[in-house]
Structure formats: C-alpha cells, structure tokens
Amino acid sequence: MSESEQFIQYETDGRVAVITLDRPDARNAQHPPFLHQLDDTYRRAEADDEIRVILLKANGPHFSAGHDISPGGAAAFRDEIKDVPGIISQYGWEETNYLGLSRRWRDIPKPTIAAVHGKCIAGGLMLCWPCDLIVASEDAQFSDPVARMGIGGVEYHGHTWELGARKAKEMLFTGQFIDAQEAWRLGMVNHVVPREELEKSAMELAQKIAEMDPWALRMSKQAVNRTLDNMGQWTAMQAVFDMHHLGHAHSRLVHDGNAIAGQDVKSMKKGL
Ligand code: ZN
Numbered sequence: 001m002s003e004s005e006q007f008i009q010y011e012t013d014g015r016v017a018v019i020t021l022d023r024p025d026a027r028n029a030q031h032p033p034f035l036h037q038l039d040d041t042y043r044r045a046e047a048d049d050e051i052r053v054i055l056l057k058a059n060g061p062h063f064s065a066g067h068d069i070s071p072g073g074a075a076a077f078r079d080e081i082k083d084v085p086g087i088i089s090q091y092g093w094e095e096t097n098y099l100g101l102s103r104r105w106r107d108i109p110k111p112t113i114a115a116v117h118g119k120c121i122a123g124g125l126m127l128c129w130p131c132d133l134i135v136a137s138e139d140a141q142f143s144d145p146v147a148r149m150g151i152g153g154v155e156y157h158g159h160t161w162e163l164g165a166r167k168a169k170e171m172l173f174t175g176q177f178i179d180a181q182e183a184w185r186l187g188m189v190n191h192v193v194p195r196e197e198l199e200k201s202a203m204e205l206a207q208k209i210a211e212m213d214p215w216a217l218r219m220s221k222q223a224v225n226r227t228l229d230n231m232g233q234w235t236a237m238q239a240v241f242d243m244h245h246l247g248h249a250h251s252r253l254v255h256d257g258n259a260i261a262g263q264d265v266k267s268m269k270k271g272l
Pocket of ligand 1: 244
C-alpha cells in the first residue's frame with residue numbers, strides 16, 4: 001500500500017458534502033490510514049462554510065466489514081503498541097483511534113447522514129451510529145459478533161441506545177444480523193428504501209435539511225446530543241470502553257497474548 005493510496009472520496013453537491021468509503025476490495029474494512037483519511041475528510045467538510053450537511057456512503061458490495069483484523073490490517077499499523085507489555089498502550093490507542101474518532105464524529109456541528117447498504121459489521125457500526133440520521137437500503141444488515149473475541153461489543157457502545165436493552169443483548173449474545181426492516185422498527189434507522197434508490201433518497205433528505213439555517217441545525221443537533229449525554233450516554237460509553245479492555249486483557253491472558261482470542265476474518269464469519 002502506498003502512502004498516497006486513497007480510501008476515502010470527497011465531493012460536493014451544492015451545500016451537501018458527500019464522503020464515500022472507498023476500499024471496496026476489503027469491504028471497507030478499517031485500518032488507521034482509512035480512519036485518519038475519513039477523519040481528515042470530515043474535517044474538510046466541517047471547515048467549509050458552504051457545506052451544511054454531510055452524507056456518508058460506501059462503494060462496493062458492503063458498507064463496512066468493521067476493523068481490519070487481517071494480517072496486514074489495523075494491528076500492522078500499531079507500531080506504538082508493539083512489544084509493550086500489559087493493556088495500557090492498546091487502551092490508549094483504541095481510545096484515540098476508535099472510541100475517540102467515533103465520538104468526535106457524533107458531535108460534528110453539522111448534520112450527518114449515513115446511507116448504508118449491504119453488511120455493516122462491528123466497527124462498521126462505529127461509522128454509521130455516530131451519524132445523526134441513517135437511511136438504509138432493503139439489503140442492509142447490521143451485526144456485532146465480537147463477543148467471539150471475548151469482548152462485550154465494539155469500542156463505541158451504541159447498542160443499548162440504538163436498539164433498546166433486550167435487542168442489544170440479543171445482538172451481542174448471538175452476533176446475528178439485524179436486517180434493515182428490524183433496524184427501522186427499533187428506531188435505529190430513519191428510512192428503508194430499495195437499494196437502487198438509496199443514494200437518491202439520502203441525497204434528497206440531505207438537500208432538504210441543507211435548506212435550513214446552519215445555526216438552527218447545529219442547535220437542534222446539540223439539543224438531542226446534550227440530552228443523550230444528560231441521560232448518561234457518554235459516561236456509559238466510557239465505562240463500557242473500560243470493560244471492553246477488560247475483555248481484551250482477559251483474552252490476552254487466556255489466548256497466549258492474543259487480545260482478540262485468536263479470532264481471524266474466517267472464524268469471525270463462521271455461522272453468520
Ligand atoms: Zn478493542
């Protein structure tokens with residue numbers, strides 16, 4: 001992979017910025033260059049005063065396969081945590097690159113809309129959940145199977161807030177997919193549309209919102225996010241992140257230093 005390889009595309013349509021996940025061969029699996037390019041692209045849209053709404057979509061058959069756990073994936077880039085004993089370095093790395101980025105994206109002071117198709121797995125949820133609105137195509141499916149790694153869900157605990165307690169538990173206990181209609185019924189997505197209409201529908205929604213005053217949009221977004229935080233969302237997420245690392249630490253102890261319990265891409269797919 002060259003330094004200049006692009007994993008994220010950026011374009012604008014009037015007052016709407018369109019950010020496209022563009023690592024289709026790897027099903028938009030996320031490694032640090034992918035995540036940092038995505039963050040830089042969000043910042044570009046945030047800094048442009050002409051832009052009022054940000055639309056996130058994906059190229060390829062699936063929205064995102066999650067964090068890249070292939071041999072050349074995320075772990076290969078974590079030079080700073082190699083050969084450091086204990087959990088502290090991995091904790092700090094994930095706090096910055098996983099929980100921290102998703103949290104930052106949740107609070108971008110402009111409305112964000114995710115257009116999700118195909119599979120959205122584990123870390124993929126950490127891309128769509130921080131968005132304000134989600135439009136899903138009929139083929140969209142959502143899952144978090146990381147209990148197989150000895151961990152109670154991905155680093156950004158949106159599960160309980162997005163699905164309600166019982167469905168969140170079922171998602172975590174089974175790792176099975178929730179389809180678009182079920183996600184809509186639970187309130188996790190705003191609209192479900194045919195696959196061929198996804199981009200058009202999400203763009204129509206974005207353009208409609210972009211007609212609103214940007215300050216009013218910012219205040220509306222903040223009203224809801226502040227309410228969630230007053231209900232304890234952020235402190236709960238931080239607490240669950242700590243538990244997530246208790247999970248990693250346990251897996252390291254039981255699985256000869258392997259923080260994800262010896263799982264790989266193939267074993268994570270089994271039975272799903
Ligand atoms: Zn982790």
